[in-house]
Amino acid sequence: MTTYSTIVVGAGPAGSTAAREIAARGHDVLLLDRARFPRDKPCGGGVTVRCAALLPFDISPVVEQVVSGAILSGPQGGSTIRDAGGPLTFMTQRRRLDAFLVERAQEAGVEFRDGQAVRTIVERPDGTFEVRLGNGDAHHSRVLIGADGANGVVGTALGFEHAAEQAVALEGNLSFPDGPPDWLRGRVAINLGWLPGGYGWLFPKGDHINVGVGGWKAVAGSQLRASLDAYTRTFGWDPATLTGVRGHHLPMLRPGARLTARGVALVGDAAGLVDPLSGEGIYGAIASGVAIAPAAADYLAGTTHDLRGYQFALDRELVPDLVASHALMEVFHAWPRPFTFLAMRSRRVWNGMTGIVRGERTYEGIVRRTGPLARTLPPLAWLARRVSARRYGAR
Incomplete structure (x- = not known):
């Protein structure tokens, strides 16, 4: 021994x-x-700027794409391109x-x-x-x-x-030997609320695109493959060409x-x-x-x-930020349309999102600085969970 x-x-x-x-x-x-x-x-293979800052060495040898913007869409239709003016996430495998x-x-x-x-x-x-x-x-x-x-x-x-395993996701890869299409280079595509409790995504890599969908386990679990196929088709791609399709739980x-x-x-x-x-x-x-x-x-x-x-x-x-994130998640997915609209149209909301990814802000800090929201968020999250349970069933 x-x-x-x-x-x-x-x-x-x-x-x-x-x-x-x-x-x-x-x-x-x-x-x-x-x-x-x-x-x-x-x-998904994304290392955020705030995450990379925790490491005492450079991860560039394994970085395949540097993301500095996003194509955001939601249940109300339409999309918008947002740019952060600098790195947000380093894409790898x-x-x-x-x-x-x-x-x-x-x-x-x-x-x-x-x-x-x-x-x-x-x-x-x-x-x-x-x-x-x-x-x-x-x-x-x-x-x-x-x-x-x-x-x-x-x-x-x-x-x-x-x-707790409240969420599940399914993903696959689409081959692009010459690299992702120009419109996705340096960007991710996020469809907010594509599934209840989650979203659809495109993450560009060196020679392929990672395509995925995720949401609440009890609601989205049985829909994952059909939802992934449908999401892939929205971009004009054939889901039959997806490779390495695999699912995973998101433990919280x-x-x-x-x-x-x-x-x-x-x-x-x-x-x-x-x-x-x-x-x-x-x-x-x-x-x-x-x-x-x-x-x-x-x-x-x-x-x-x-x-x-x-x-x-x-x-x-770490835990206070996870608690705040969980409350915001409940509220967002109970009423996705207004919050998706804000994410797509509000510069202040976009700056808050990018600030979190870069480590310049935290969920808890943003909530605390709103004053009244800090006091109302816990009961609002409780109400949001009730609304979601009534709409989608127990989860």
């Missing part, structure tokens, strides 16, 4: 970031993933991004093993962990981090409540959810840190990977008795 200070299960952006940050503090870290790398992952982040973790001293599924996890009376793999190997650690997604083995084995944080227990913590999708309004999850993944490192270092040094410092950091820096 090999002993490490920390074992991280799952080598997506959350896991590789946590592993790298902890190793950079002088600790030996084992990073595991059940898939062979590089591997595909269902995801998860197979490239995740492999790149793992390489940076290895440079920091992380030991990476891919193709290694975790079979069992046992917490010993002294608070350490035994992690046994499918090939029979066993490893031991004082800190264990679950970065293995919604319903991951770490959270399941150690009794954590699973993140449960209020008051416990994300740590002594020497174990959940990060990224395993913790439910997807932005409810946008559906974007890479920022929450990398932010939580950064946040866990100081708490893990303190615990390993014996200056704290658990990893609650990580929970406190999330509650201070």
Whole structure:
């Protein structure tokens, strides 16, 4: 049995970031993933400017398109082109991004093993962990981090409540060997409210376009493929030419959810840190990977008795924004037409949206600065949920 200070299960952006940050503090870290790398992952593949700013290195080697604008449309019809005057999001592919982040973790001293599924996890009376793999190997650690997604083995084995899976998405790729058409270069296309609780999208990449739709699981789940096909046809493309069609859940944080227990913590999708309004999850993944490192270092040094410092950091820096985003999501999708109109026509609303993507603003900050809205938003979100439930049924 090999002993490490920390074992991280799952080598997506959350896991590789946590592993790298902890190793950079002088600790030996084992990073595991059940898939062979590089591997595909269902995801739009957009790294926002605020997300990239969390990383201490440049991600340009894996960037395929730099997005600085959007083509917005909605249920009322019509569309508008909005420009941000500078980068908003860096488009990549998860197979490239995740492999790149793992390489940076290895440079920091992380030991990476891919193709290694975790079979069992046992917490010993002294608070350490035994992690046994499918090939029979066993490893031991004082800190264990679950970065293995919604319903991951770490959270399941150690009794954590699973993140809420309120939304689902389906996506595929359309080949454009010479690059995306001119009208989409440097832009994303977003159809707000294409499905209840979600939207349709076009994300340009180097030699293809990622086409997707998403919405509330209970309402949109059975409609996803038909909706994806219909959305693809609106641009004059044949949905039969879509490749790599795959679906995924968008795990969202449960209020008051416990994300740590002594020497174990959940990060990224395993913790439910997807932005409810946008559906974007890479920022929450990398932010939580950064946040866990100081708490893990303190615990390993014996200056704290658990990893609650990580929970406190999330509650201070990330959770308030997720709560505000969730409330805004409920309101937006209960009454999509007026809010879509504002998103398409109001410069102030567009600046707020781009400010969030760039890290210049937060949902919570925008709500707080509105004064009365800060007090009325919680009851308005409750009412919006009731309206949506009456319109679409339970979700």
